[in-house]
Amino acid sequence: MTLRIPPGLPLFGLLVAAAGCPGPKVVLCATGEVEVDGVCVEAEEGDADTDADSDADSDADSDTDTDADTDTDTDADTDADTDTDSTAYAIIETDSSIIVVDSLVTLDASESYDTAGESFASCTWTLTTRPSRSAAALSSTTSCSRSTFTPDLVGDYTVELVIRDSRGIDSAPATLDLVAEEGSGGLAIELTWTQAGDDLDLHLLNPGGSLVTDDDCYYGNCTVTEGLEWGGTGTSDNPTLVLDDIPGTGPERIEIEAPASGIYTVYVHDYPGSSVDGANAFTVDFYWGGVLIDSVSGSADVEDEYYAVAEIDFPSRRVSPL
């Protein structure tokens, strides 16, 4: 028979399985060795136990450490919150995040509150973002009720409000992101009044124009079927009286899609053919691109009287009451 000795195996650990000697394999290993798959390998006594111990120790240690850390952190956070957090909460509200160039934006802080029920020590508004060439500014930087501003350029604006509580600790800032767009265009001037049966009339004078001429847009010359030629040769700068009213309380409405530059003047006439004596309160609303940009009120007290209400300048769209 040929005896093969696997390399590296000690002779006394050799498997003996000669031909003609069937039966259970017998492996004799030296002290300090164990049989594995028919060969003797060096036993690593205590390995299993050692590993088990290590694992157990590690687990125990980890658990202990984690618990300790958690407890410590929680306590520290709680203490810090109590000591340094403001009891004031700043809130800014406005109608829409989309705003219109040259139209006033109102920012309301009245929903802000203090969890301790104390009065605010101070409020600070900041316009933190505006287009690079913008000169827009807040009407108030210290009011705790409201502030306003008028975006002068298309672009992004951000307003921030910080409230200091009675202990002198500042709230987290409330921030409001706004995007200013050009109005979709189009001037609309609308007249409403309070006493029916009186027939008030809306008149709009072309820059430099006179009442009851073709430089005055009113019921007599300016309806959708008539129309006037104002400004340049195109029609977008022409006025139209799109709503007329005689028996009710309005509205009467004049529109110009793209007014030429200049100062236009608005009058209200108390038409004498329909007569109601006494005061008749009226309101003229100015819209640009469908957005209300200004409103002027007055009172028509005398039949056949013309009341100068306001001027509106283009291209600035500034309204000046008269």
Ligand SMILES: [Ca+2]
């Ligand atoms: Ca009248």
Ligand SMILES: [Ca+2]
């Ligand atoms: Ca009328």
Ligand SMILES: [Ca+2]
């Ligand atoms: Ca024209």
Ligand SMILES: [Ca+2]
């Ligand atoms: Ca009247």
